[in-house]
Amino acid sequence: MQLDDLYRRVIMDHYKNPRNRGTMDAESVTINLNNPTCGDRITLQLQVVEGTVTDAKFSGEGCSISLSSASMMTEAVKGKTFDEALELADKFSGLMKGEPVEFDDYEDIEALSGVNKFPARIKCATLAWNALRKGIDSNRE
Numbered sequence: 263m264q265l266d267d268l269y270r271r272v273i274m275d276h277y278k279n280p281r282n283r284g285t286m287d288a289e290s291v292t293i294n295l296n297n298p299t300c301g302d303r304i305t306l307q308l309q310v311v312e313g314t315v316t317d318a319k320f321s322g323e324g325c326s327i328s329l330s331s332a333s334m335m336t337e338a339v340k341g342k343t344f345d346e347a348l349e350l351a352d353k354f355s356g357l358m359k360g361e362p363v364e365f366d367d368y369e370d371i372e373a374l375s376g377v378n379k380f381p382a383r384i385k386c387a388t389l390a391w392n393a394l395r396k397g398i399d400s401n402r403e
């Protein structure tokens with residue numbers, strides 16, 4: 263129970279004080295994705311330098327799960343190579359399947375582990391990560 267409270271606090275903190283929310287002027291990879299079942303919309307912008315995500319920003323509207331997940335994801339992938347970022351995305355998929363995954367670099371993400379008990383919300387949590395995958399896929403040569 264205490265753990266759930268802690269997780270909820272982390273999620274609400276990211277929802278109310280989102281990290282990396284906004285848009286960037288610099289040349290960037292832009293991905294728009296929707297989750298129609300909930301009404302979440304996200305625009306993800308990635309700044310990419312030689313296969314590394316040097317900056318990430320997001321904008322959009324949605325529920326607390328989708329927006330807090332986007333806030334955490336953008337924090338976690340900054341400075342990561344494409345391979346490292348995709349590894350994180352795979353880890354997040356595992357988290358959504360209820361696997362005991364740890365995010366050593368950015369533990370806040372583990373606060374979303376409880377979402378796997380609510381199948382309807384998994385799409386909310388994975389929206390930002392799917393946008394990340396799409397952005398990386400479109401930028402691979």
Ligand code: ZN
Pocket residue numbers: 297300301302324325326327328386
């Ligand atoms: Zn949602």
